[in-house]
Amino acid sequence: MHTGKILIVDDDHNLLELVRTRLEAANYEVITAVKGEEAKEALNGNSIDLSIVDLKLAGQDGMSLMGELHAINPALPVIILTGYGSIEGAVEAIKKGAYGYLTKPIDPTELQLQIGRALENRRLVSENVRLKELLKEKYDFTNIVAKSDIMQKVLAGVSRIAQAESTVYIHGESGTGKEVIAKAIHLASERKNKPFVAINCAAVPEALLESELFGHEKGSFTGAVRSTKGYFAQAHEGTILLDEIGDMPLSIQPKLLRALEERQFYPIGGEKPIHVDVRVIVATKKDLAEEVKKGLFREDLFYRIHVIPVRLPPLRERKEDIPHLVSHLLQKIARQLKKDVKGLTPQAMKKLMLHDWPGNVRELENVLEYAVTMAEGEIVTAELLFETGAPMAVGSQESARRAVLLPVDGPLNSLKQARAEFEKAYLIRLLEHCSGSAAKAAEIAGKYRADFYDLLKKHGINLQEFKKTD
Numbered sequence: 256m257h258t259g260k261i262l263i264v265d266d267d268h269n270l271l272e273l274v275r276t277r278l279e280a281a282n283y284e285v286i287t288a289v290k291g292e293e294a295k296e297a298l299n300g301n302s303i304d305l306s307i308v309d310l311k312l313a314g315q316d317g318m319s320l321m322g323e324l325h326a327i328n329p330a331l332p333v334i335i336l337t338g339y340g341s342i343e344g345a346v347e348a349i350k351k352g353a354y355g356y357l358t359k360p361i362d363p364t365e366l367q368l369q370i371g372r373a374l375e376n377r378r379l380v381s382e383n384v385r386l387k388e389l390l391k392e393k394y395d396f397t398n399i400v401a402k403s404d405i406m407q408k409v410l411a412g413v414s415r416i417a418q419a420e421s422t423v424y425i426h427g428e429s430g431t432g433k434e435v436i437a438k439a440i441h442l443a444s445e446r447k448n449k450p451f452v453a454i455n456c457a458a459v460p461e462a463l464l465e466s467e468l469f470g471h472e473k474g475s476f477t478g479a480v481r482s483t484k485g486y487f488a489q490a491h492e493g494t495i496l497l498d499e500i501g502d503m504p505l506s507i508q509p510k511l512l513r514a515l516e517e518r519q520f521y522p523i524g525g526e527k528p529i530h531v532d533v534r535v536i537v538a539t540k541k542d543l544a545e546e547v548k549k550g551l552f553r554e555d556l557f558y559r560i561h562v563i564p565v566r567l568p569p570l571r572e573r574k575e576d577i578p579h580l581v582s583h584l585l586q587k588i589a590r591q592l593k594k595d596v597k598g599l600t601p602q603a604m605k606k607l608m609l610h611d612w613p614g615n616v617r618e619l620e621n622v623l624e625y626a627v628t629m630a631e632g633e634i635v636t637a638e639l640l641f642e643t644g645a646p647m648a649v650g651s652q653e654s655a656r657r658a659v660l661l662p663v664d665g666p667l668n669s670l671k672q673a674r675a676e677f678e679k680a681y682l683i684r685l686l687e688h689c690s691g692s693a694a695k696a697a698e699i700a701g702k703y704r705a706d707f708y709d710l711l712k713k714h715g716i717n718l719q720e721f722k723k724t725d
């Protein structure tokens with residue numbers, strides 16, 4: 256293996272051959288040139304690590320050639336060769352950017368030493384550039400608000416594990432930012448320019464999940480009119496997020512386990528295995544160790560995915576993040592809704608600090624979105640927070656029911672807001688009618704169970720409250 260590619264420029268053929276022999280013996284690859292033109296051509300067409308240039312060439316002085324070589328590659332280390340007694344020229348060359356100089360006749364030890372040092376220096380410079388790039392990648396985390404010590408620790412851990420290939424297991428309540436963290440891990444990894452594919456295992460009906468994950472061949476089941484690529488294949492060379500993995504049906508778990516172990520799988524109805532190179536991240540709000548105990552999750556799969564655990568703390572455990580989250584989210588929402596809302600009154604902030612946030616950051620985002628929508632000036636007042644009828648205002652079911660009736664007079668809301676209010680009131684009536692049976696309610700609503708649960712979550716509706724206790 257070569258330790259570096261070196262370009263030597265001198266009009267003295269004997270010297271060229273002498274140096275070539277020495278350097279090749281030391282495992283360097285050598286390219287020679289007698290003229291400036293040749294040297295530039297060689298530099299353009301090769302990845303040269305270092306160049307040795309004679310100060311006095313036949314047609315051109317070495318100093319101006321060095322300038323031209325640096326114009327092509329500014330980072331190229333150049334060592335100048337000078338005749339005996341022209342030290343001034345050498346000093347001048349170093350001022351103009353030469354890495355060092357050697358006097359003729361060339362001392363072989365000195366030659367090796369200078370080349371070794373120059374290449375090491377070059378390696379350090381490019382290492383530095385790489386580190387700076389890494390820092391820039393860290394920059395991707397700036398969209399994640401994490402001022403509290405507890406979140407700082409999470410982020411530090413996350414940036415350390417991003418480069419690894421191991422499976423990450425993100426555990427946290429609803430709305431704590433599991434997906435945000437998963438994306439950040441992907442963006443900070445070497446896979447960042449490859450696909451990031453997320454699938455919510457709870458939102459896909461059991462009958463379809465296997466085909467969504469692994470794909471299927473045409474005609475493999477009723478309705479499979481075309482063959483499709485599954486999410487795993489789509490994520491090739493990138494990252495796959497298996498969100499809500501706790502809701503993965505037991506029937507599919509063995510196939511997933513095998514795919515994770517062997518990094519290959521068979522699409523439904525397919526005879527040829529598909530190999531994939533994917534980094535796997537799983538997220539769950541359920542305590543999977545508990546699910547294992549209950550027999551709802553395979554123990555072997557649990558150990559397979561529980562490699563690097565990341566716990567996202569609920570918002571109530573890091574209330575010092577709230578003011579920072581508020582200003583971050585407020586800006587984001589105001590931009591999206593094109594409203595000129597700039598801040599909160601102190602009372603409003605106090606109200607947010609006192610709340611317990613069962614829906615975590617997502618709930619905060621929803622509360623702020625409602626407030627920004629309703630705000631008439633630049634400042635959000637306390638009255639606009641957890642206002643009756645607000646979509647995520649947990650426990651405001653009575654008012655939500657009333658909100659269905661369009662006010663005959665008084666202010667009109669945006670259509671989006673009105674729809675959300677209607678949706679919430681509808682869900683509440685429906686659940687009352689079905690006494691909290693999600694299966695029945697989802698059927699009447701014409702929704703998949705998982706989608707129906709998503710709707711309830713969006714509106715902060717707790718199913719238990721509708722179950723008859725008598």
Ligand SMILES: Nc1ncnc2c1ncn2[C@@H]1O[C@H](COP(=O)(O)OP(=O)(O)OP(=O)(O)O)[C@@H](O)[C@H]1O
Nearest residue numbers: 398399400401428429430431432433434435616617
């Ligand atoms: N630390 C944070 N900084 C900024 N925004 C955040 C942060 N955490 C969460 N969010 C925002 O909160 C919302 C919810 O985050 P995310 O979807 O990642 O949570 P989740 O844990 O996956 O929730 P769920 O369990 O409901 O799927 C998103 O809009 C996200 O942008």
Ligand SMILES: [Mg+2]
Nearest residue numbers: 433434498538
């Ligand atoms: Mg999520």
